Amino acid sequence: MFEGLQKKWKVSGWRLFLILIIFALAGSLTGYVARKLVATLGVEHIVPYILLYVLLLTIVWPLAVLTVSLPFGQFPFFRTYLARLFNRIRGRHTAEKTSSAGTSKRIVIFASGAGSNAQKIIDHFRHSAVSVSQIVGNRADAGIVSIARREGIPFLLIERERFFRGDAYLPELDPAADLLVLAGFLWKVPAPLIEAFPRRIVNIHPALLPRFGGKGMYGSHVHTAVLQSGEAESGITIHYVDGHYDNGDIIFQAACPVLPGDTPDGLAARIHALEHLHYPPTIEKLLNEQP
Numbered sequence: 001m002f003e004g005l006q007k008k009w010k011v012s013g014w015r016l017f018l019i020l021i022i023f024a025l026a027g028s029l030t031g032y033v034a035r036k037l038v039a040t041l042g043v044e045h046i047v048p049y050i051l052l053y054v055l056l057l058t059i060v061w062p063l064a065v066l067t068v069s070l071p072f073g074q075f076p077f078f079r080t081y082l083a084r085l086f087n088r089i090r091g092r093h094t095a096e097k098t099s100s101a102g103t104s105k106r107i108v109i110f111a112s113g114a115g116s117n118a119q120k121i122i123d124h125f126r127h128s129a130v131s132v133s134q135i136v137g138n139r140a141d142a143g144i145v146s147i148a149r150r151e152g153i154p155f156l157l158i159e160r161e162r163f164f165r166g167d168a169y170l171p172e173l174d175p176a177a178d179l180l181v182l183a184g185f186l187w188k189v190p191a192p193l194i195e196a197f198p199r200r201i202v203n204i205h206p207a208l209l210p211r212f213g214g215k216g217m218y219g220s221h222v223h224t225a226v227l228q229s230g231e232a233e234s235g236i237t238i239h240y241v242d243g244h245y246d247n248g249d250i251i252f253q254a255a256c257p258v259l260p261g262d263t264p265d266g267l268a269a270r271i272h273a274l275e276h277l278h279y280p281p282t283i284e285k286l287l288n289e290q291p
């Protein structure tokens with residue numbers, strides 16, 4: 001039951017524990033407040049007593065849940081939870097960020113680094129019809145592994161031999177994935193994977209392609225090259241993945257200035273901010289445009 005709730009609400013085990021505590025505390029608080037109010041109003045007959053009590057429960061409970069969630073740092077979860085609940089009661093199923101087709105979508109994130117982009121994507125789609133169903137990476141010690149564990153998302157650790165010369169892990173990838181999202185994944189994507197997900201694999205590159213891309217152009221190498229070239233601006237590129245490094249059709253680009261005295265780290269920070277801002281909504285747009 002708990003695993004089902006974790007999946008439904010897309011929260012880690014620890015967060016689910018907090019949420020259940022909040023429900024319990026808010027429930028008790030609601031009962032207490034409602035009883036006190038009915039007593040204050042002096043209603044004695046059983047039928048109006050029950051009617052008033054139930055009416056007060058429905059009014060007090062949402063307020064109690066929101067109030068109790070505050071000190072636990074879970075206000076955003078309950079705000080969205082209540083908004084969806086009221087929408088459902090009113091017969092509206094238009095939860096924010098639902099894909100235009102109205103169906104649920106699944107994405108798989110490939111990442112092998114700190115995972116800051118992955119985290120932004122997970123946050124963006126939390127409480128929406130889009131779920132991050134799996135995270136794939138090739139380093140067991142990377143930050144992304146802790147993110148996957150904390151978020152309760154299955155993590156698939158892959159190794160080079162099977163990825164490039166075996167079955168590319170196809171049998172273990174989520175077969176229902178609508179989009180494979182590369183976010184700091186440095187290996188080339190092998191042909192069987194590209195064939196299995198035609199135009200459904202996207203990558204983000206920390207420069208304005210087609211310049212400063214290709215083999216070896218990752219992380220600080222990119223920013224160092226940009227600074228050495230004397231470019232006045234750099235930026236980000238979101239593109240489809242084909243069989244070559246940083247080569248597929250460009251989906252989206254955004255630029256930022258290169259400032260006098262910039263270091264690779266300073267430029268990287270500006271680029272990261274751009275990535276966090278644009279990658280999640282671009283993924284959302286792509287999902288909405290899918291048939």
Ligand code: GRF
Binds near residue numbers: 275
């Ligand atoms: C990003 O800069 C992205 O452009 C590149 O790898 C980096 C990943 O960073 N492909 P993070 O792990 O998401 O923080």
